[in-house]
Amino acid sequence: MDITEYIKLVFTDYTLRTITLGTAILGAVTGMLGSFAVLRKQSLLGDAISHAALPGIAIAFLITGAKDTNTLLIGALVSGLIGTFWIRGIITKTHLKSDTALGLILSLFFGFGMLLLTFIQKQPNANQAGLDKYLFGQAATLVESDVWLMAIVTGVCLLVLLLFWKEFKILLFDADYTKTLGFNTRFIDVLITSFIVLAIVLGLQTVGVVLMSAMLLAPAAAARQWTNSLSTMVFLAAIFGAFSGVFGTAISASQNNLSTGPVIVLVAAVFVVFSFIFSPSRGLLFKQIRFIKNRRDLELHKTLAFMYHIAETHENISHPHAIKLLNNFQGFTKKTLQKLVEKNYATIDGSMWSLTDLGFETAANLYTKQSTEDE
């Protein structure tokens, strides 16, 4: 199936359209809120919350006995919130550290959820099959009403984000200052955390409990590499998230036996790796290039300084010396010598070099004042 055909299919095929739209919206909202989680150093909170949501789903099913997506998600939301606030209680009231609290709640809630799920499976209720789709997610089960729910929640998220933008931003970067300004930090904190929980719960049906944390983190971590501005980062993260959703769905739809959740996560991971390597200001590639450049620069200066010390001993500074003289000195390469000539610091005549007036002057001032021009 080629690409144009696939795109045509996305617009005509109901299932494919619903899934593509659903994963795109999901990616956008998780990317948006994930930016806050990453910047608040709460990356793993998402992992803990998504696992902690499982018993909520099971309990909601046990109470209602029906498999209505919305009630199950409300159960997940409640249990996710309980998990989150318990984690906070452990961190603030005891000497256990945050990693212990997260791992504890994550595994305990998940285990309890599994106990309930296996308990439900033994119940004589025909409805019970398919609850385990929340473990790994099944994008194929998305229907139009689910997408509407996602769209509405995303809209509310966006609204709240715009409304409280200033408060979120200031809390993110300087919590103490926010408090002194008289903002209710507790309220803002609870608000943003609740929305993160909400976004995670929304994704459970599509991506599942286990992989949901990656949906939250990966777009945000990728976006972080390209910018230092919060608004750009949130916007970029939403774009990355949406594209992970669309591409992931496309790849899994074009192959047999590929579940959507893991593919979306891998696409998001590719975005992260690409950003890590190729981001212009923080990326590893350009960092390495800058590093090599700086080293060359330093070597050039060292050569120039060495030449200066030789030329100094002569009355005529332009007196030619053999290039061989430079050989016992580490900083010298053919390229740096060439560069010195290009900059008109030195001239080369056969196997002899001599400093120009300009070169001599630059070398003399090399260590006394900072050179303003780079390179």
Next chain:
Amino acid sequence: MNSAQIEIQLIASLVAIACAIPGTFLVLRKMAMISDAISHSILPGIVIGFFITQDLNSPLLILLAAFTGIITVVLVEYIQKTGLVKEDTAIGLVFPALFSIGVILIAKNANDVHLDVDAVLLGELAFAPFDRLFIGGTDVGPKSLWIIGSILITTIGLLLAFFKELKLSTFDKGLAASLGFSPAIIHYGLMSVASVTTVGAFDAVGAILVVALMIAPAATAYLLTTDLKKMLGLAIGFGVLSAISGYWFAHWLDASIAGSITTMLGFIFLIVFLFAPSKGIIAVMYREKQQRTEVSLLTFLLHLKNHTEERERHVNHLQEHINWQKVRAKTVLDLALKNNMIVFNKNIVSLTEKGDTFTSKAIDYIITNEDAQIEDMKEDFFLFRG
């Protein structure tokens, strides 16, 4: 109790002990989430190992999967070292990616692989006694019992051999390094033990329960003691207790044993979290309340000391001046009276000699601000605490 039941409980208990030992150190080294990452990212290792060996219990598979665990740790540390993202984000990025690879590998080869993601994550302890090991035709017990038993013996051996080094490097990395114990070797050694334990146990109890068994008993024990040996002992105790009680709970409910053991762990943690003598929530809240009252008392006494004129020390004036609510004021006054710090004389409050000395010393404390002093002082002066 039939022999299968005894075997299940034995396996569960051995897993609990094998997990509690590395778990204690992970919790103390603030690396608890690493165990979660390892437990997920061993999946591709298990799948690839399964392609090669076609046997879930082969030692090669365990080593291969444990190796993926180490790779996870190395990757996380590499990403963290680049400084592009924080450590927790690095963990959160690496393990879902590896886990996804594992899931896709299983899905793509669903026809050849009799391996289920659910089984890896959740395990099925109830089936463990059916997979038996035969040596020369004689039945010597369930395979997983042998696997986890040998892992446990190795872990205990390593623990006894390197206890001193582990203890030192956990609590004072700098000193350990300066004494010549390579932190890297101890770190990766611990990581290897954690990986091998996770892989060895996943077949029986599932990857998630391994995380619970590593973190929960250690965290619970940490709330009760600050002595490393006692903590290890308590963690093992809690692990075994929940393994056995969890088994019977699951038996009664007819549900997943792994889930039930985790639930028991959670229950024990909740009890300790609430009622631990000095670090439990109730003790902490009680202490906070006590300290609040005592600080109020101190403020009150300082006020009395500062004002010699009777007008300032009149009960009515004090009421408006300090502006405490009635209940609170009563608590503080009662405490002061009980401790013989103040006397009433026609509605005029004045300090006793003892109250005066206490207040002077308290001022000293506030100026020098030595934390330890005030508690000693309270011990000396108070007959009753707040």
